[in-house]
Amino acid sequence: MVRDDLMIKKATNVLDKIEESLARLNEKMEVIIEIQRGGNEVTKSIPGLPDASLDVMTLLSMPDHLRKTAMTICRCNRATAEEVSKQTCRARAVESAYLNQLVIMGYVKKERRGRKAYFFIEKEIKS
Amino acid sequence: MSKIIAVHSYKGGTGKTSLSVNLAATFAKLGKKVALFDLDFRAPSLFAILKAEDSECWVNDYLNNTCEIDKTLMDLSSRLTGGGKFYASLANPATEAIRDMSSKDRKWEMRALGRLLSLKDSLLKEQGFDYIVFDTSPGLQYSSINAIVAADFVVVATTGDRSDVNGTKRMLKELYNLFEKKTGLVLNKVIDPSLTAKKAEIANNIKTTYQVPMLGVIPCFCEILRAEGNLIFVQDKPDHPFTKILSEMARKIENDEIS
Numbered sequence: 001m002v003r004d005d006l007m008i009k010k011a012t013n014v015l016d017k018i019e020e021s022l023a024r025l026n027e028k029m030e031v032i033i034e035i036q037r038g039g040n041e042v043t044k045s046i047p048g049l050p051d052a053s054l055d056v057m058t059l060l061s062m063p064d065h066l067r068k069t070a071m072t073i074c075r076c077n078r079a080t081a082e083e084v085s086k087q088t089c090r091a092r093a094v095e096s097a098y099l100n101q102l103v104i105m106g107y108v109k110k111e112r113r114g115r116k117a118y119f120f121i122e123k124e125i126k127s
Numbered sequence: 128m129s130k131i132i133a134v135h136s137y138k139g140g141t142g143k144t145s146l147s148v149n150l151a152a153t154f155a156k157l158g159k160k161v162a163l164f165d166l167d168f169r170a171p172s173l174f175a176i177l178k179a180e181d182s183e184c185w186v187n188d189y190l191n192n193t194c195e196i197d198k199t200l201m202d203l204s205s206r207l208t209g210g211g212k213f214y215a216s217l218a219n220p221a222t223e224a225i226r227d228m229s230s231k232d233r234k235w236e237m238r239a240l241g242r243l244l245s246l247k248d249s250l251l252k253e254q255g256f257d258y259i260v261f262d263t264s265p266g267l268q269y270s271s272i273n274a275i276v277a278a279d280f281v282v283v284a285t286t287g288d289r290s291d292v293n294g295t296k297r298m299l300k301e302l303y304n305l306f307e308k309k310t311g312l313v314l315n316k317v318i319d320p321s322l323t324a325k326k327a328e329i330a331n332n333i334k335t336t337y338q339v340p341m342l343g344v345i346p347c348f349c350e351i352l353r354a355e356g357n358l359i360f361v362q363d364k365p366d367h368p369f370t371k372i373l374s375e376m377a378r379k380i381e382n383d384e385i386s
Contacts, residue, residue, distance in 0.1 A: 053236075067305065
């Protein structure tokens with residue numbers, strides 16, 4: 001009986017790790033798909049810098065779909081793709097792809113905490 | 128529901144500051160807790176209109192992150208009747224401060240936007256303010272676009288001047304629409320003695336020309352010009368038609384009846 005419990009616990013742990021890896025893989029695939037769909041043109045048209053500033057003029061020059069995501073991050077300071085998707089009423093996968101584009105362009109930073117990825121704007125002055 | 132209102136226009140001289148002061152004062156007279164911000168850093172004027180030339184901290188200091196928001200707020204409630212609260216956060220009129228504000232870089236402007244956005248938490252949610260009114264610079268300045276982005280509702284002041292009509296139309300399409308902002312148009316300084324009779328016609332024309340809802344039509348009142356910015360008009364002239372128009376505008380904003 002005890003042995004069975006241990007086996008179940010071990011199997012659950014393995015499944016959790018597989019789920020986590022699949023979620024990461026899924027996120028990366030979403031970015032690749034988005035870039036292949038034409039997102040690469042957007043990225044090329046607005047050359048981002050490693051620490052590009054997300055000011056209002058930059059927001060104005062962005063394509064509509066990215067501006068919506070960027071403005072939501074401006075308002076929230078820090079959010080996951082899911083939290084952004086609740087405000088924009090778009091799919092989480094779509095927001096995840098747009099947020100990752102903003103990361104590539106240098107406007108938004110990404111930080112992983114456990115299984116969640118947080119997106120934020122770095123506002124501190126670097127000395 | 129509490130909100131941030133930005134008063135903006137394409138050109139200068141459309142009556143933004145007069146509208147901002149009197150709209151904020153109208154809300155306060157209705158018993159609301161209101162904070163009026165001077166975000167016209169190129170030509171600060173609220174300090175003169177409100178006769179509050181000495182401030183411990185200016186709104187410039189708050190945006191520079193050298194001062195907390197509470198220290199910039201001057202309590203001017205005693206100047207109004209009605210039981211509401213009326214605070215003002217003023218822009219520094221010193222030449223050096225104006226020069227300093229016009230030489231900020233993009234990073235600073237980005238942080239300033241963050242500070243304006245955080246007023247929703249610090250003033251509206253935590254301190255129970257009902258309204259924050261931003262008086263802005265005309266046109267496409269960093270400070271005014273920051274104010275528009277941070278606002279929940281934009282009051283667009285315009286006159287019948289051809290260049291103003293043209294510029295306002297462009298701004299509505301290329302600025303407010305892009306940021307998905309709720310807007311209400313105020314046609315100010317209308318020179319027409321038969322204005323009352325033509326009110327419906329003017330409202331229709333505005334809707335056709337600008338494709339946005341109208342918030343109000345204000346005739347050109349010589350008494351306002353004669354006051355030379357010495358009065359809070361809605362307080363000092365409670366029975367004047369201007370005061371009644373402002374009350375109606377405040378009611379529309381309060382009840383979300385802008386159509």
